[in-house]
């Protein structure tokens with residue numbers, strides 16, 4: 205090969221052709237550095253004939269500069285990149301960047317400096333130095349890590365380095381991970397678990413594409429069950445990817461993984477340090493990383509020999525990425541498994557309707573775990589009709605729920621209250637003039653967070669201190685909180701049950717793996733009586749002493765009424781209900797609602813999942829919604845309102861007409877202003893027969909848009925704002 209076309213990692217540039225110097229051996233998938241004008245670019249050598257390009261005469265081609273010393277991306281991964289870009293109407297370069305996402309992995313130093321106690325004492329001892337030396341016995345890490353461990357500032361540790369009490373050590377970034385042992389601790393599986401595990405192990409042995417839906421009730425032991433095919437892949441020397449929806453769930457998973465396999469898996473998520481990312485990326489690409497557990501971005505890593513993918517809590521909305529390449533990791537997992545020719549397991553107690561439909565139509569194999577492990581019963585579910593049982597004014601917990609909370613406290617058992625609203629109150633206004641506090645960058649209210657004494661926008665991240673006086677009328681000390689968030693419910697519990705130890709569990713309080721781990725440890729040590737949490741604590745957690753779950757407002761998710769509102773409500777409530785009574789003691793669930801007769805609420809109360817899914821399926825069929833038809837959202841945005849509006853009107857004028865595709869809009873998006881950009885939206889509803897992506901590409905590609913206007917395409921959207 206002396207002429208190659210490379211996919212350049214820059215979406216603004218198309219594929220480019222280069223010549224290959226005689227002493228350079230490249231193959232499709234090789235990562236290379238190429239000259240471009242006075243600079244260089246990184247790119248991936250692509251298969252002949254698969255990328256469009258211009259036919260520069262051979263004599264004009266510039267030679268590649270060098271090969272990056274990492275394994276070439278394998279053909280299945282190259283096909284996945286192509287498929288993802290094509291399906292989600294994204295740039296190939298943007299998808300490829302996700303594969304090479306650890307910039308440092310491609311070059312950079314291979315050693316880093318860590319620190320540890322030298323055994324010597326500092327010339328001058330202070331209380332803080334003493335504390336640090338006591339805490340750092342046996343520890344090694346960066347100054348920042350050690351400061352966190354010792355609970356002192358980095359300055360204190362630097363002082364100790366200068367005085368020789370702490371010494372630098374040079375460590376290899378690419379040092380190997382401790383190996384997982386497939387047979388470290390074999391649990392004894394129930395008959396149901398064994399039957400399911402056997403099918404999955406057989407599929408791993410068969411080395412072919414095989415999609416599974418592992419549909420098991422909460423507490424059925426899905427994790428222990430899918431650990432068996434994981435073990436088999438380890439025995440075969442192949443790699444495994446386990447995708448989890450939230451970092452907060454990772455700690456729990458890590459502990460169980462270590463118990464089963466005697467070593468931790470390799471982690472991949474956004475809060476990894478750059479040296480850890482580099483180490484993980486390289487181990488994944490070389491094949492040394494046996495089992496990788498990660499967030500959705502782990503899906504695009506260059507596994508050397510992938511043998512199995514597991515998507516746990518596969519129904520979770522957070523597998524959908526809503527910026528950059530807008531992909532759904534659950535769906536792309538299945539495509540990756542198909543290209544790699546391996547099994548993929550989607551595990552859930554509340555599968556997405558789309559997944560269930562694929563299973564019922566035979567495209568996926570359905571494996572069921574119909575009962576809880578160890579004879580635990582599913583919890584009893586009761587509705588609390590808030591139109592009859594009214595909470596006291598300014599309160600949100602009704603009498604029956606308060607009574608049950610008291611009972612649990614007396615019995616020394618734990619309770620969980622679920623409300624999917626972070627902060628103290630979703631809306632703040634001025635008592636005097638009615639002014640509502642709104643984000644200046646977004647069409648959204650600012651949410652009061654009392655724990656951090658801030659007003660925050662949950663869309664753009666803006667935070668301000670609550671003002672002393674109303675900015676509108678100048679009245680002092682006039683702010684009123686409207687409606688509840690988890691912090692406010694926690695306050696209510698503290699007032700009602702002063703002796704209860706209450707913890708708020710949200711992404712604000714459990715944002716990092718360390719904080720999540722501390723929270724779990726506290727609950728397990730029974731240092732917490734009542735957890736008040738958002739969707740973050742609805743799934744995955746296993747707290748045996750937790751016997752009461754209260755859903756503060758089951759109607760909340762039904763407001764706004766997007767396509768998946770009923771399904772999401774069902775999933776959230778069923779998942780949070782599933783946290784109750786997982787140990788020896790039976791669990792009970794109270795669902796507060798103003799609409800006890802709404803079909804989804806009634807189905808939850810009756811535990812009639814099949815009825816709910818059947819009704820929801822028919823509603824989707826009538827609406828031409830997934831899985832029977834498809835949706836796409838197109839968002840046109842600009843900092844200038846008029847520019848955004850005019851661009852969307854012009855786009856509307858050139859809309860294609862097709863019998864199997866309907867384009868609604870343009871209309872101001874529900875979030876008409878986001879991060880300082882005005883937004884207009886089209887919604888596209890297509891029959892399954894329609895060629896949705898080609899039609900969109902053709903339509904949007906024809907359009908000239910001013911430089912300040914952006915067009916975003918969201919295929920199979922989850923967010924309708």
Ligand SMILES: Nc1ncnc2c1ncn2[C@@H]1O[C@H](COP(=O)(O)OP(=O)(O)OP(=O)(O)O)[C@@H](O)[C@H]1O
Nearest residue numbers: 391392393394422423424425426427428553577744
């Ligand atoms: N075969 C087994 N041997 C011993 N313990 C088991 C076994 N199977 C499951 N368990 C235990 O039962 C509990 C519930 O299992 P697990 O958390 O995997 O359920 P799950 O199906 O993932 O539930 P959810 O969907 O609610 O998260 C856990 O503590 C788990 O360790």
Ligand SMILES: [Zn+2]
Nearest residue numbers: 643646661664
């Ligand atoms: Zn905002």
